[in-house]
Amino acid sequence: MTLAVTGYPAEVLPGWLEALSAYPARLDVALHAEPVPPQVAADKLRRRRTRLEAGRREGAGRGQIEDPQVESAAQDAAELAGRIARSETKLFTAGLYLTCYADTPEDLAQLIDDVKALLSASLATAQAPTFRMLEAWQTTLPGAPDRIGQVRILDTAALAACVPLTSPDTGESGAVAPSAVLAGLSAVTGAPVFRDRWAQANHNSLILGVSGAGKSYLAKTDLIRELCTGTIGAVIDPEGEYVALAGAVGGRVIELGLPCGALNVLELPHPDASGPCELASRVLDLHSLCAVLLGAERAERLRPALDRAAMGAYRAAGISEDTASWTRPVPDLAAVARQAAAGFDPAATELAGLLEPYATGSYAALFNGAQPEGVQEPPLTVYTLRHLPDALRPAGMLLVLSRIWNGARHGERRRMLLIDEVWQLLQDEAAARFVLRFAKSARKYRLGLSLATQDVGDLLGSELGTAVACNAAIQILLGQAPQALARVTDAFDLTAGERDFLATAPRGYALQRTRTGRTALAVIATPDEEPFLHTGI
Structure with missing residues (x-):
């Protein structure tokens, strides 16, 4: 049997329908939403405000006292009209339908009573559409249109609160900020886990895992999703693993060590x-x-x-x-x-x-040159070091850091820098100090630093490396080698259960640590993302 929600509560928290989607019975929840054109929404609100104002004035003319409900409704309508005029929200026609399944009529009746009780606890009501049960059932099928039409006008925030997806891992109070990106699925509940680096104490993240644990896969998914939110990305790529990704998103590749990839440390801004x-x-x-x-x-x-x-x-x-x-x-x-x-x-x-x-010698191709002027900044710039000898890689990384740092200080958009295999940079004390200064000050310029490495010893074996790790508000630990597990456990204050999880974690599973808690998750990607994520596997 299918129920149509006919009454909605005045105020709800995000994910207020989670109790229905998590109910231990077969229950299909279908939410149909269609945007209302802004002009139509403005006309509807204007007519509603006119009716409310006319009723208020008529009552005042008769000497009646003001009705608090009418005053509140008029104030809400005026506020909503202003938000629509400022393009802060939109209106939608939304219909919510629930199909209950059971083996016997008695069990079905009990399930319907339970569902109605759950809705009543949230101050919502539901009724069965009489003589239209076939259309009602069809309405809850995947991809089916709304054949009932039992709709209610909701704004963007109210509609988002109806999405029945929330968990302790989703975010504070179940809310997901516009700047948050999908990190993966909870390894415990299967619920989506979101990560918002821009809401943390600093915007830095650390990805630490043994070779083959899925470190680059995770870093690339995080980068792609940050790009989708409007963040400008840059990557220091030691082996050319991000070149295909740059081509897919309309980015640019700068190959350090070649004449076309020279950087000038003395280059001045406009x-x-x-x-x-x-x-x-x-x-x-x-x-x-x-x-x-x-x-x-x-x-x-x-x-x-x-x-x-x-x-x-x-x-x-x-x-x-x-x-x-x-x-x-x-x-x-x-x-x-x-x-x-x-x-x-x-x-x-x-x-x-x-x-x-x-x-002027054999290494001059790295240091003597300038990038072309007047070129629009791409969404992603990949600086690949595969043409540089090992002795020059720290210097090449430092040149890139300097260039990105100077660009971030004069830009207004969010930026993210991913340094893959950062252990190569931390081997040099002067370069490590530059990275530490970068990590401590990046937040002032809306810049996020993402560090990925498999070498726990080089990261935690020095005071500078440990300081860099401590300045990452988001710490993501993948599977660890047995030799490094004790050091990782001490450095990140892991429990025995978390240590055992990292010791046996399959590829793509990670432990995420933020100020709001710790979450074991599985990294997932869409079919469109998959071709650019795998590295040597």
Whole structure:
């Protein structure tokens, strides 16, 4: 038998129909919704407000006291009309139908009474459509149209509250924010689990798992879904695993180490998008880069000479603190090396010799170049390191971090940077310090950092690596190697049950830790996403 909901409560919480979908009996719940055109919605509300106002004035003319229900209805209608005019919400015609199944008439009657009692507990009512049971049953079939037409006008928020999907893993109070993305399904209840990095204390996440546990699969699904919410994405890709994904979403691939993939650490922003001290900031980025290339101790000793050479290169190019001069071609690392070689200071001469392989030698393809101007920023930019030798990978990653950091400081949209195999960057102390500064300050500029690694030792084996891990508000742990399990258990304060789960977790299963709790989940993807997610399996 099919019931049609005829009365709705005045106020509900999200997922108020969860009791019906979770009821231990066969019960089909069908929700039919159709948007009302904005002009039609505005006309309906105007007529309703006119009727309410006419009734209020008629009562006042007769000397009657104000009816609180009429006043409340008029106020609600006026508020809803304003929200529709501001495009903050829309109206829908919605019909809710329930089909109950049982083996005997007695069991069916009992089930119907139970369903009506559940609805009554929420201040809702339901009736069987007399003489239209066939059409009512057809209405609850998958993909069927509404053949009953027992509808009610609901706004967007009220309609969303009728979706019978909620669980302790869905979000606070069962609500799902527009910026949240689907993380997977609960490994315990099968309910959807959502993740909202933009609602956390910081926007960073850490993905930690042994090779083959599904680390890249999870990182890619998270990235794709963030792109769907309007976030601008960037990836530091050591092995070219994200190139196909970039092509699928209309992104761009920059292959570091090739002439077309050179980055210039001294590149300045457009004068209209610049902030104070940009010139000094670029010189500081150059100092960080040289600390990776030359070693922290040697770079510190040569810091004055490098600073003079960098400022001299800017002056030789006609660039000063005046932003009007920033439209001129900027110097590159080769120009800095030439300025150092022109000096008479022994430190400058030493600096010029040390920079020669990177400025004019065999490694110059990474450092001397600029990205084309006037190109619209794509939704996803992948920086692949597969053409870089291992010795230059930390420097290449640092160049990308610097570029993304400077872009985020002058942009307004949310951005997400995914660093795959971040252990390669954390091996260098200067690069690790840059990542830590990045992780601590990214939230100020609506920037989220996603770190994925399989090497627990390099991440947790140093104070800097541990600090980077602690600055991730979202920590996602996949299956762990037996040798690393004890360290992971101590570092993330896991219970015995959580430790056992990670020790035996199948591929694609993970433990997600946020400020709201811990959830064991299974990562899922759509058929359209699948072709771009697998790596070597």
